[in-house]
Amino acid sequence: xxxxxxxxxxxxxxxxxxxxxxxxxxxxxxxxxxxxxxxxxxxxxxxxxxxxxxxxxxxxxxxxxxxxxxxxxxxxxxxxxxxxxxxxxxxxxxxxxxxxxxxxxxxxxxxxxxxxxxxxxxxxxxxxxxxxxxxxxxxxxxxxxxxxxxxxxxxxxxxxxxxxxxxxxxxxxxxxxxxxxxxxxxxxxxxxxxxxxxxxxxxxxxxxx
Amino acid sequence: xxxxxxxxxxxxxxxxxxxxxxxxxxxxxxxxxxxxxxxxxxxxxxxxxxxxxxxxxxxxxxxxxxxxxxxxxxxxxxxxxxxxxxxxxxxxxxxxxxxxxxxxxxxxxxxxxxxxxxxxxxxxxxxxxxxxxxxxxxxxxxxxxxxxxxxxxxxxxxxxxxxxxxxxxxxxxxxxxxxxxxxxxxx
Numbered sequence: 339x340x341x342x343x344x345x346x347x348x349x350x351x352x353x354x355x356x357x358x359x360x361x362x363x364x365x366x367x368x369x370x371x372x373x374x375x376x377x378x379x380x381x382x383x384x385x386x387x388x389x390x391x392x393x394x395x396x397x398x399x400x401x402x403x404x405x406x407x408x409x410x411x412x413x414x415x416x417x418x419x420x421x422x423x424x425x426x427x428x429x430x431x432x433x434x435x436x437x438x439x440x441x442x443x444x445x446x447x448x449x450x451x452x453x454x455x456x457x458x459x460x461x462x463x464x465x466x467x468x469x470x471x472x473x474x475x476x477x478x479x480x481x482x483x484x485x486x487x488x489x490x491x492x493x494x495x496x497x498x499x500x501x502x503x504x505x506x507x508x509x510x511x512x513x514x515x516x517x518x519x520x521x522x523x524x525x526x527x528x529x530x531x532x533x534x535x536x537x538x539x540x541x542x543x544x545x546x547x
Numbered sequence: 548x549x550x551x552x553x554x555x556x557x558x559x560x561x562x563x564x565x566x567x568x569x570x571x572x573x574x575x576x577x578x579x580x581x582x583x584x585x586x587x588x589x590x591x592x593x594x595x596x597x598x599x600x601x602x603x604x605x606x607x608x609x610x611x612x613x614x615x616x617x618x619x620x621x622x623x624x625x626x627x628x629x630x631x632x633x634x635x636x637x638x639x640x641x642x643x644x645x646x647x648x649x650x651x652x653x654x655x656x657x658x659x660x661x662x663x664x665x666x667x668x669x670x671x672x673x674x675x676x677x678x679x680x681x682x683x684x685x686x687x688x689x690x691x692x693x694x695x696x697x698x699x700x701x702x703x704x705x706x707x708x709x710x711x712x713x714x715x716x717x718x719x720x721x722x723x724x725x726x727x728x729x730x731x732x733x734x
Contacts, residue, residue: 362667394664395720398697401668402707402721412720434695434729441697441727445717465695469727473714498731505714 363396371396371406375413382417387424388433391440392417419443426452427464438468445475451485458492466498467491470505477509479518487526494530504529644690645730649675649700649710654683656702663698663728665691670701693732697725 359376367375375396379389395416399409423439424431426449431439439452455464455471467488474484491501504525511521649661659677666672677685677700697716700708709715713726 391664394668394697397668398664398725399721401662401670402723404721408721415720416718438695438727438729441716441718466729466731469695469714469729472717472727476715476717498729502729506712509712 366400374410391437434465442468445472479522647691648688650686659685664696696728
């Protein structure tokens with residue numbers, strides 16, 4: 339009964355959905371771009387990847403006046419990064435985590451470090467940790483340093499609100515002229531000490547594998 | 548020897564009531580349980596059914612059919628839920644939102660809007676038009692769904708500016724920077 343029901347419902351729902359095109363995409367993209375983006379989205383859906391980030395990426399490209407091929411390439415790259423991110427995270431990772439992890443991969447974080455971060459967090463969502471990690475890298479904190487600091491914060495059980503405050507403090511320090519790595523390390527040490535342990539020295543150089 | 552043979556050749560005289568007495572004795576022996584059940588199941592017999600019995604029987608059948616249909620419905624519903632969720636993620640799970648304030652200092656701007664994943668990157672979205680609060684400060688507070696978003700400010704419909712106070716989103720696919728926003732679940 340279960341199998342029959344599943345097969346029937348899947349056939350009923352999938353067939354029209356595969357032919358459907360998102361009306362908001364159709365309004366913003368030219369025909370060839372729309373077809374290519376829809377194909378990528380269909381493939382992502384078949385691979386059980388979230389599709390909204392891909393749709394948003396295409397809309398972002400259209401809003402920024404990018405041409406069709408650039409939009410298709412950006413959407414395709416995002417789908418690849420989300421696939422890698424999904425494999426690195428826990429099986430039940432949500433859309434936001436996969437999206438944030440894809441952003442971290444884009445910033446240069448390795449899938450190995452994504453898995454370490456997920457392991458440190460356990461079942462807690464890593465969305466905020468990944469957003470902070472990506473921000474630190476964007477503010478010129480070396481990738482190994484930023485990764486180790488966020489890992490230590492995650493292992494210390496730091497909450498999302500504290501991570502957000504940490505990010506703001508580091509940004510303020512850098513804006514006032516501090517060295518990015520020194521600012522991040524100092525702020526992380528303070529946060530961890532309040533939580534019960536001091537971070538070890540982060541790796542000083544080299545890109546994560 | 549001859550006498551014995553002669554005696555045996557004599558015809559046996561049986562009482563005429565013997566059959567009746569034997570059959571009567573057999574009928575008085577209690578029947579074997581298994582033979583009795585089998586006999587009951589296989590022996591044709593007439594059954595008297597009252598209209599009330601027919602009614603009870605029909606009601607039982609109807610109840611059985613209704614329970615079966617309800618079970619089948621639950622089965623199909625359970626099977627369809629994950630498929631429908633995968634295909635139409637927003638159809639049955641309305642996204643919760645929190646009001647978020649966006650602030651940009653842009654003394655020379657004539658118009659500031661916020662665009663991002665939460666509004667389809669639509670610079671004309673009415674809820675995300677910032678107002679000038681004086682002193683070059685522009686702000687708008689709008690509902691943003693729980694989750695991770697990328698966004699940017701659009702100044703005077705042409706200049707894209709990342710939020711200087713927010714985490715940076717490094718994905719720079721279209722040559723203009725974005726900011727990241729994580730809206731936490733209120734629970």
